[in-house]
Amino acid sequence: MALRVLEIRDDSAYGPRDSLFGDIRSFRFTPVRGGFLRTLSLQLGAIRVAEVSSAGHDIALGAVGGVTFLAPQSGRIAVQTPCTRLDARPGGALIIGPGERETFVRREERADFRAMVVIAPAEDGAKRTRAAGAAVDSPSARSLSGFLRYLLGEVAEPDSPLLRPRALRAAEALLRDSLGAVDGVDAPVAAAEADGVAQRRIRAAEDYMRAHADAPLTVEAVARAVGVGPRALHAAFRDRLGTTPRALLAEIRLERARARLLAPGPETTVTDAAMESGFAHLGRFALYYRRRFGESPSKTLRKARGEA
Structure with missing residues (x-):
């Protein structure tokens, strides 16, 4: 599993094959002189993770087909969708559903822009995300950002234990759960929805986790195995056990x-x-x-x- 490194210093040379997102309608550096864009990316199954660095650029994208998580580490970013404008600086993040958008990246205070990025199929993180997207500032978003820094730093080392196939599958499962948490899978739900998860299904969920704990396992997979939704399972665990499925796992x-x-x-x-x-x-x-x-x-x- 190799990291893909791309560095662009001529905006006219940046095309769909280079982009993390594919469908580029326009791209330009801002400022024009001294511009650069560097991406360090890794493909984990259907999920792509990346670190993006830039002196500043504007990019217009066509039909992005999945959910995107963007967490600036330095600099600032603004995203304009057909419905709304979203902004983020270090400490915050954006989660954006499928669709067209324009992105404006700027450096700040002598620091180039740098961000951690996840691009995943919509079903892995955008079930509840509106196409307009949302700005998020939560422990879940910060935890995901930290894991991305760790992940990309580790896999850059040729002898990293995280390059083992089992570890990479576990990392992919953790990313799926982390995206769900950022997107609100652990948010409060109506009491009736949590009450609908019978005690026997909570026990079945725990049994399933014990039987498959060594394997790459997501909360969504556990919920599906016992016949409930992820949000209802989270709520039932929290209300009846005082914990979460991920914490019990x-x-x-x-x-x-x-x-x-x-x-x-x-x-x-x-x-x-x-x-x-x-x-x-x-x-x-x-x-x-x-x-x-x-x-x-x-x-x-x-x-x-x-x-x-």
Whole structure:
């Protein structure tokens, strides 16, 4: 799985084959002199993730066919859709549904524009997003932005454990869930909708997660397996269990990882235990593990081998 790197310094050379979005109607650098556009992109199944850097540009796009998440890290961005105008700076983000749009990117305070981007099929993140899009400033959006920075930084290293097929599939599943969270899948729902999720289906969802925890698993897949919608499942977990499906899945995976560390093979590493248990973010795994068990995963492994 290779990163695709593209750098453009002549706006007349930028065409549909180069664009993350495909259908380019117009493109120009602003300012004209010294302009550049650099994209670092990775394809994960049907989802594309990217880091975009630019000294400033305007681009008009035709029928973009999926949902786009844009999180500026520096500079600012404005997006004009047929219905509304959206703006974002560092700390905020935009989520935009399918359709035409114009995008205006600017550098600020001697810093070039840089943004993390996800482009996904509409069903993976835009079920509730209007074509007009929305500006978002939430923990879910910041968490997704942070994961994108981690993901692209990791896969740039040729020996990164995240390049393992299992880890890449886990990363794709996490991206799908993260997009759903940004788009409001965990927002409050009507009481009747949550009440419609019977206790037996909550138990069935937990059983399904335990049976498939090591595999790339999304909340939507769990909900589909037990015959309910993702939002209703979120609400039922929150109201009846005081947690979320994703949080319970993480707890199950932590238990699996600890079991692997307590009974290690000769070649077992912390990375192996985390990846084989379904984790895609090693930094977050170590943080969650310490919070849950009061020690680092490496300490657990050393103790199991009689080295502590």
